[in-house]
Amino acid sequence: MAHRFGVGPRVALFATCINDVMFPGTPKAVVQVLERLGCTVEFPVEQTCCGQMLTNTGYFDAAVPNVRNYVKAFRGYDYIVGASGSCIGAVRHQHPMLAEHAGDPGLAEAVADVVARTYDFSELLVDVLEVTDVGAYFPHKVTYHPTCHSVRVTKVGDRPYRLLEKVKGLELMPLEAADQCCGFGGTFSVKNPDVSVAMGSDKARHVVDTGAEYLVTGDNACLMHIGGLLHRQNSAVRTIHLAEILASTEGGAA
Amino acid sequence: MTEQAQRRTPAPPPGTYLGMPTFQKNAKVQLADPQLRSNLRHATGTIRAKRAERVAEVPEWEQLRLAGEAIKNRTLRHLDTYLVQLEESLTKAGATVHWARDAAEANAIVVGLVQAKGVDEVVKVKSMATQEIELNEALEHAGIAAWETDLAELIVQLGHDRPSHILVPAIHRNRAEVREIFLREMKQYGTPAPEDITDSPAELAGAARRHLREKFLRAKVAVSGANFAIAETGTLVVVESEGNGRMCLTLPETLISVVGIEKVLPTVEDLEVFMRLLPRSSTGERMNPYTSVWTGVTPGDGPQEVHVVLVDNGRTNALADPQGRPALRCIRCSACLNICPVYERVGGHAYGSVYPGPIGAVLNPQLRGISSKIDQSLPYASSLCGACFDVCPVRIPIPDMLVHLRHEVAEHKRGHVGVQQTAMAVAGWVLSDHKHFELAERAAGLAARALPNTTHLGPLPWPASPWTRARDLPMPPAESFRTWWRKERGEAR
Known part of the structure; x- marks a missing residue:
């Protein structure tokens, strides 16, 4: 460090x-x-x-x-x-x-x-801070969706994966078609709700197919959209921001 | 007799592109068609994977993209010079150059040229420029039959349909649908399809081959577009896969090429960049099967009368806008359509133009202006995910351009009072100052405290319905981050 x-x-x-x-x-x-x-x-x-x-x-x-x-x-x-x-x-x-x-x-x-x-x-x-192991503990199966703007605008690259890899107890499940947009798109989600939901439903299906307990991203807006679909479908998959996983420790929950 | 019976070629569907409702409304209709969604998912998925594989083979791909962008930028910066040079070169090589300000002028020129030859039919090479100006219908009105010879364009024409993709205009059709169209329509316009035809690709291609062959051999005039026009030499280039283009470009006595003014390239050497970028981006091939290159008239070989119609049709409007200009770099490869998650789900017909997908969403409002409902809605037909820029061989910043066009639409609608305008005015006020923002936070917190046992909101009436019809909405927590911070850490920072 x-x-x-x-x-x-x-x-x-x-x-x-x-x-x-x-x-x-x-x-x-x-x-x-x-x-x-x-x-x-x-x-x-x-x-x-x-x-x-x-x-x-x-x-x-x-x-x-x-x-x-x-x-x-x-x-x-x-x-x-x-x-x-x-x-x-x-x-x-x-x-x-x-x-x-x-x-x-x-x-x-x-x-x-x-x-x-x-x-x-x-x-x-x-x-x-030159750190990938932040001392986190999260004993769950998670899948990571690389959100479009984090990848294509902010260009965070593989940093989130490197951070998740170092979380104790965490099992990362690969997500199919991970690079495809979830369909949130800001006001797109309400200006083009039908297309947005069609895209989100495919993403939600891929997430459920991983068998993960949690879907993690670095963007809560995308999570609100995918999570809204999962919740409506009574899915057991929960959504969580990357930061909250990194804050979790063996001593106490985030 | 009805108009349908008097026609020489299959009638397209009724209505006009510009008269179409908004993208949102069209998309809803298309989304409800499970066959279409399945056809599109399969087709875009296949071509997307092929492209990725072929691009990955080229270590200098990013340098090629930068070169493509730079060559096109330089050409557009000096477009006036290169166009005049192209006219001189073409004329010297024995071609006749015509200039058309818009679709009507271009169509009138082509109709006049065909009528002067005293014929009532032409064969066509697949061409986006002629689709854009709706040349086939202009010829039909003049009693001239225009026969599409590209397989997918033939499917669209015989299907009384509109193209839904730049490269694969019948991408929305599957083999079974194509078989039905061929069986029903071919016999009305020439050599029929065999009665016992199956939906095997080889049999369908064979039927198209026989149907088209008599038209190729009979035609005195062909109409084409061009992928590239070389200013230095007056050379035109057509890139294709089926060989129908080669037939049209070599057999008839007269060749008329309709070319958008942005297709010009300064020198033959510039082609080396684009001949590498285009096939890999477009069909996912290392090279395309047929590349036809011709320079005016060659005595005793090929068409002895060669015309080139250079069309503006809104291009100089785009050129005049520094934010819109990059769209003119487009080489019509359709990589952006194939990668687009929105296009994949709604298909090309929702975009109200022969140019669908991400490039259509930025090109149409520039070529046609933003006075129609469809053109006002197109800049919003994107989640701004950015995948289109990543695959664009000439690095057109489509997401940034969409945002710029949204600004133009918002400015155009300034003074209108609607849901969006009101919502944005409220949001603008709330977000303009942290004191306003904190008021709104308190309101959200009050709502949360009023419904203490609710974690999510289900289906709600308008205006929340667009979100909540299929998605639950989480309730805000009673305490915002800011309130927590103040409580924990005090007022100052």
């Missing part, structure tokens, strides 16, 4: 709006893991959302205040972390575009600065 316990870096937590309201267990798990690894975690209260829902629906002007909030909240931190491949991807890939759209060179400069220090949770662990 690059950082000894208690003297790890200071990290600003980007909770993301959906985790803040709907899945607070995930940012809590990030805090738990990072503090276990010796980091000092701070939560800048000015933060709201990456703005992706507005941007991806075409409402660029309405998304610009989110960019300003993000810069205001996170300027001055060396490390900013969020537990969402999709939200982190939106910050990295869309905030520069939105700053340009706003025609504000000062904002564009600040965005470039903050974006360069923004990490997905799996990246912060593997690349910055």
